[in-house]
Amino acid sequence: MDAIKRYLRSPPAVIGLVLLVIVLAMALSAGWLFPRDPLSLAGRPLQWPMANPRFWLGTDNSGRDIAAQIFYGARISLLIGLVATLVSIVIGIVIGALAGYYGGRTDTVLMRLTEAFQTLPNFLLLLVLVAVFGSNIATVTIAIGVVSWPAPARLTRAEFLSLRNREFVQAARTPGMRDLRLIFGEILPNALPPVIVYASVVMAVAILLESALAFLRLSDPNVASWGNLIGLGRDVLRSEWYVSAIPGLAILVTVLAVSLVGQGLNDAFNPRLKGR
């Protein structure tokens, strides 16, 4: 209860929450406001925003409604962000927990692996993964998750290192509890809060990574993604710059909302660190 009160007392956190709710509302209402396929032809191409009352954000170079693409794009961005974050957090937790709990050789091997992933530029690895496994929305999402796990893994490992010899763990070990139950039943729930807060950073980066891939036309071309629209608008940047400008603002607002909420949660749950 205290945490909620502390959260609501911070203006940036509230602004973030409001923005996030707006983006969520856009995602939920997309099918209802724009019942037609957002990628189908809607009218004359390249109409400026407000020029035609039917298209209040205008149309893109192939005559598709930009507003519809923005609303459906909210779905794609949130979906990819959430699933990719889940993938990376699960991989990160498993690897970090094993490395932190067992230590020794397991730790060395797993940390070498983590280091290798961190030495390799993550966007480059993403390009390789997309080149190898193709670029439909499922593979792109999993690939983004696969390149983002090292940081959560390190965080989980650090938590496990500090928790594994605490009294409650020893107390659970004495009656002969098995390792896996100790790791996932006893230690993990205590190690989880900072990892969950960090998930907001992973999610913000995941949304940005997907939009960059889509901008380079390496993401799924058959979904209404904001990055796709920006890439498309690049061809008409000289005169009709709004085609690229509008979806970019949508990405900015979404990523900002996710990071503000994450920051707010962090401050609310760790009040001692506030003001840093």
Add this chain to the structure above:
Amino acid sequence: MRILSLAGRRLAASVPTVLLILIGIFLLLQFAPGDTVDAMMAQMGGGDAATARELRKFYGLDLSVAAQLGNYLWRLVRFDLGFSAIYGKPVVTVIAERLPATLLLMISALSFAFFFGLVLGVVAARRVNKWPDTLISTLGLIFYATPSFWFGLMAIVVFSIYLQWFPPGGLEDITTVNTGLWRVLDIARHLVLPTLTLGFIYLAIYLRIMRASMLEVQNLDFVRTARAKGLDETRVVVRHVLRNALLPMVTLIGLQAGTMLGGSVVVESVFSLPGLGRLAYESVIQRDLNTLLGIVFVSALVVIAVNFVTDLLYARLDPRITSGV
């Protein structure tokens, strides 16, 4: 000398990391649909199966995966990255042509982000929770949330199309031949927008870290002692607080080197710069797997080199690191 041996030991420890990366990526690329011979055959306009078999034998592609991997690693020891069928040149040559533009972009973006991140972070920390701090922190959050390719496009709209201050792309003007100082100035003019585009995200990260670490160091005992000795405020901030607050910033350079190389893929394709990032993008599109593997290798080397330099810098800023161990 102790600094060098310490950093050298860390450098030696990164050899297995590079090996791990290369083996991993090599095996991963075995899953890729089509090989070099397929790409070459497509370029030649097709051919019969016998020719394909001959070519596979010539390039050693008919061997087992393990043997191919062994061959690749052995060639790598001699710094032979193979041959790019698409560019018709050795991969080393292709990469060497593209590396300077990327390094130039990375260094200028990093300097920009580091310098302004430091200054803005110090200003924000000095006026904590007053309006300059709020303004700087808000701007930082917004920069962090801005997709870099979009920022680049909008910068092109404003500064190249409407104001016409800077060129919209390319590394230098190809319509006129410039030499000496004029060439340097011309390249600098072309690099302004890419530098800002790549730098702004890191600026946001650096200023946040700088602000946090200034706030932390500001309240330590030795700073109070320095004030009590009667040192003036500037001296306290520069000599005592700043020097210690810089440590996390330097760590961050090493950590961010990889993501910065990744970011240059996008920025280079927005501004059509002939760099390593765009080469990576092109080789993904054209299935030029030899080149892609070479780029992975070279970028891992760049990241490790940056970390080596960071280690040296770190030891210089904090003498305890070398004397303690």
